[in-house]
Amino acid sequence: MEALGEHGPSMEGIEVGGLRIELFHLYVIYQGTAPFKGARFPRGNRGLLLVLPPRIRHNASEWEVAMAPGVLTNYHTHCYLDDGSNKPEEYVRTAIASGMRALGFSCHAPLPFPQDWVLTKENLPVYIREVSGLKRQYADQIEIYLGLEVDYIPELAGPQSQSMRSLRLDYTIGSVHFVGGEENDIHLAVDGPPEEYLEAIQEGYGGDVKRLVRDYYRLVREMVAEQTPDIVGHLDVIKKNNPGGRYFDERDAWYRDEIMMTLESLAASGAILEMNTGGLARKRTDAPYPSPWIVSEARRYGIPMNVNSDAHSPEHLVHWFGEAKELLKSAGYREQLVLLGGKWQMTEL
Numbered sequence: 001m002e003a004l005g006e007h008g009p010s011m012e013g014i015e016v017g018g019l020r021i022e023l024f025h026l027y028v029i030y031q032g033t034a035p036f037k038g039a040r041f042p043r044g045n046r047g048l049l050l051v052l053p054p055r056i057r058h059n060a061s062e063w064e065v066a067m068a069p070g071v072l073t074n075y076h077t078h079c080y081l082d083d084g085s086n087k088p089e090e091y092v093r094t095a096i097a098s099g100m101r102a103l104g105f106s107c108h109a110p111l112p113f114p115q116d117w118v119l120t121k122e123n124l125p126v127y128i129r130e131v132s133g134l135k136r137q138y139a140d141q142i143e144i145y146l147g148l149e150v151d152y153i154p155e156l157a158g159p160q161s162q163s164m165r166s167l168r169l170d171y172t173i174g175s176v177h178f179v180g181g182e183e184n185d186i187h188l189a190v191d192g193p194p195e196e197y198l199e200a201i202q203e204g205y206g207g208d209v210k211r212l213v214r215d216y217y218r219l220v221r222e223m224v225a226e227q228t229p230d231i232v233g234h235l236d237v238i239k240k241n242n243p244g245g246r247y248f249d250e251r252d253a254w255y256r257d258e259i260m261m262t263l264e265s266l267a268a269s270g271a272i273l274e275m276n277t278g279g280l281a282r283k284r285t286d287a288p289y290p291s292p293w294i295v296s297e298a299r300r301y302g303i304p305m306n307v308n309s310d311a312h313s314p315e316h317l318v319h320w321f322g323e324a325k326e327l328l329k330s331a332g333y334r335e336q337l338v339l340l341g342g343k344w345q346m347t348e349l
């Protein structure tokens, strides 16, 4: 096994325990406590230093887990108390089985008007109790964090509202799910069923989708500037009801301008932009939030990102994570900003 380390980065592949590893990445495997002497990554190499404890060297199924680069985390998780399914503990068990290092729960915070997909005021303490209990119960196996996905609705709700701050959450995800219409006095969902979206365009914006989309991004910018959350949720969720460019084209100059302005305020705020794979898991989009071209622009603005699944059921907890990380890498990201050991820190993708 130690002979493996004698191969340099020019080698094309190795076979370990019957498992073929193609070396477009460089893998260095060592035994004992010191890294293999002379192992170096040449400049520009997309290499990955893979350190394996002896116990998993020959077990192919564990190899697969061990070979997933970077630390596995997810901070966007719902449950049976809002519009997700299953008890929080089932997510925790799935996360542990996936080799996840940290799992954050982020049910939808209660709203000041009735909606069936958010926590009720009565369920909020139940949620806090359940997640806090799991945090203690599984402390030796996984880091669990208590968060909420908080809607931004001007004057009514936001991640930095007094009621949210009083909960002493570990973190918040700030999301815009409603626009207010041009009269600004109604709450029109932008990510609901297609007929609701159409209704929002017609009743709130006189049939002009461009005005609705602009209003959505204006609210995201307002949220980021005035109620900065730790993570900005599903930045371009407005595309959920736009399959095949039915209502607007992301390549249009006006749309790009909205995105650029929004990224600019995000960069100024220091908030994290999530790559959210939930639309893909639920087959509502054919790309993650945000779209790949937006990820590239976010990179140019130096905006930190992390990968989240927006899981509404345990089986979606790490859906599309491998692809998401590759996408981030192809946009130039090398790290993601994650909550570990109680503080936000950069870890290798």
Ligand SMILES: [Fe+2]
Residues within 6 Å of the ligand: 149, 175, 177, 233, 234
């Ligand atoms: Fe959401």
